[in-house]
Amino acid sequence: MATARRRLRRLAEVDEMLLAAQWAAVHGEPRDDRDPMIHPGGDGTPELREYALAELAMAQETHAMTARSLIADTLDLMHRLPRTWAVVAAGKCEPWVARRVAVISRPLLAGPVDLVDRAVSRAIAGHAPSTVLELARAKVIEADPETHAAERDRIRHERYVRLSRSDEFGYRHVIARVTAGDAAWVDATVERVAEILASTHGHDHNHDELRSIAMGWLARPVDLLKLLLDHAQTDASAEPEQPAWAPDHLADTVERLCALPTRKLAALRGRGHLFVHVTDAALRSGTGVARVEGVGPVMVEQLAELLGHADVTLQPVLDLAARPRSDAYEHPEPVKDHVWVQAGGDVFPFSPRSATRGQVDFDHSSPYDPAGPPGQTGPHNSGPLRRRHHRWKTHGRYRCRTAGPGRHLWQTPNGLCFLVDRSGTRRLDDDEAELMLSAPEGVEIHPDPGRWAHG
Template identity: 70%
Template sequence: MTLLRPAPEPPGVTDAASAAQVLVLATDGLRARRLAEVEELRLAIRWATIQGHPRDDRDPMVSPGGDGTPEVREHAIPELAMARETHPATTRALIADGLDLVHRLPRTWEVVETGGCEPWVARKVAVLSRALLDDQVPTVDRAVARAIAGHAPSTVLELARAKVIEADPETHRAERERERHRRHVSLSRADEFGYRHVIARVGAGDGAWIDAMVERVAEILSATMGHDHSHDELRSIAMGWLARPLDLLKLLLEHTDTTTGEIPAWGSDDLAETVARITTMPARRLAQLRNRGRLFVHVTDEALRTGVGVARIEGVGPIDVRQLREVLGHADVTVTPVLDLARRRRVDAYEHPDTVKDHVWVQTGGDCFPWTPRSATRDGVDFDHAVPYDDTGPPGQTGPHNSGPLRRRHHRAKTHGGLTTRVVGPGRHLWRTPHRQAFLVDHTGTSRLTDDQAESMAQAIDDGVELYFSCFQ
């Protein structure tokens, strides 16, 4: 009897099938883990319900959750902790988060129950909003429920913080006042190599200015020390210059170009003469010496008009709009015109001009890589052609219709990892992977698409049509 061997698979077919299977298993495993965590929350909630009444007058009750959640027998919590093999404080936190999600954040809990988001993110939202009263927390719940399934965790938590401020601005201001007294600067003990950590808790505005000054001094020092020091080392050395204000002033003056690019005449080696010249300089000339930078602040017209609301500073996060004075108080602010996003800005060159970059950035709202946090800043991304630029191709290849902001590592992943993208509408980016996974990134976050949906969307945009689906996989 002769046994016939099966015909060998064509090269690469088995590997491709295996890779695709791994990706499917990874997605299934993610959902299974999330649902297992949901079950943990359900059991904690059920235990709290069972233990929701005192046994006698000496059986104390506690309220682990926020306003509006039921009480639980205090002495019942350790027993559940033992069954879970955790510390009672850990189990108490689980009960508190579960009760908050069910009673205070029901819309968010609906998403959590389906496995559509990370339960730990929802639990963190419960903690962030716990101080709100029962009638205030729906503001947070509505916003988070819309975002938690599609956005990165850091984006959801930033949104939650903003909504907590919006829901109860008075309490936020009172907490800010308490936190003001917790600011500090301290030094660690020197290590065996003679180095120490400087630990400071400062205002967001002061922190930004300190960072900018350290960066500027490190940039100057790189000309003479850069060959033997990394950028982090130069920033550490620059920090020491802040303790020598006169030397620092002299260094900055000598490397400030206010007219022709040459070292100004008043930047001489004679420190006393330099300082004397500075003290007699007109205010307009002194203003030229300030470090310049770009800060993107997102704020509504109503918040500007009323002075009440939340502003978001790229790289900082949400703050009370009244705190803008602390951040911008020492700066000369130039307000740039509002962009008309209806304009079709297109150029023939490979390089993105600033007007196109601004358009793409405002339209997209952050890094357009799937599931990535929207915490990138405009100056911290590359503006990538979705369809690669072709030197022999048609005019107008560079513009919002074919561009997306990407952090450098995401840009490299797209370029070298076989990923493809298409801009399928204003601020809408279609991604496809080598193993036929597809995702849509837009203002709602990241949504998973079927291969057929992705293909239809790509074909539609070629015909000048934006395709929308009522629901995604």
């Protein structure tokens, strides 16, 4: 029974991949000169209309980049790794493993990738996923060492440091891709600070907790330097006055730090922006939940931990009952603030609300008409969109209209309709869509949520 269900699940994933390949084939030619084509797969795979991605994603109730990955992996398997695809299509292996092999081998040209296909097709049905992926990486290097070297050079430009979404307790992951050498030094510094903190925190924190606290010290270089100096193990008879490993400017740097006034020392940490949304009741009581952009919900008491000892600049509270409007095409900053708070993030269907204010364009839901009536720019006709989503709406025949404060109605080129609001993205049936699309300007229609639940 377990074996049969596993095979059915695999074949269901294969059906989804076949549908993605069929969608790519249907949209394999541009409609006109302004219809851009993309090449999601590797060398030897067909092109696809970029504007077709979003509609497939909406139908699958997922993000467009997820749909793009599905199409790219499927086309790679069909056109570049046909032996491996035959094993996948028969339900004899996990499709996700084959898709990962497609990603690993994508930098290779169509000819050399055959070496990967032959090796993986013989192993993917009988070996653990980690073994198959390790084999694929080895064969990619063997198939084209020059491309691998070029890829290594390209990858160095893809180093990054990012923050995860906050969990419900106000904690986040710091995710970084750095060189092995830098990683070793960061790890050694964190370990050393954790050892020092153990003397004061060790009774109530395990070693991993201490390392987590130590990581926070890296963001406070002056405090960190003082901590390390206070706990330096000095032995004048064993070491010279300046260690051999120390840079020549070490003494001069320490002197400059000592000469800086307190405010300038604090400024070494740089400046950041933290957007906090909290009710007046929570402010008065000091209890409740606040929402921090890029972090998520936190207890009001935790705001002190987020702000630390930083200088805080407070921005005025927005009155969402107001309806600011402008005659200009460009959105004034007060209008942007209002639209951003009202929408809560990117308003494209199924788009994650992880974008920050600086990562979006403020787009007119109904196109701006220079000869039209005054007051076209405002929360009544605006929504934040990532640049990619903005371009799709402008050129990809996706229709949008504001359906109320923080509510946006979307229609795809083939007539699928979705409502995006604070509760997420919901598909509308034909009657609901027609009712909302035909509503006069300024009239809000709220379909019965129960119909969605049973639709």
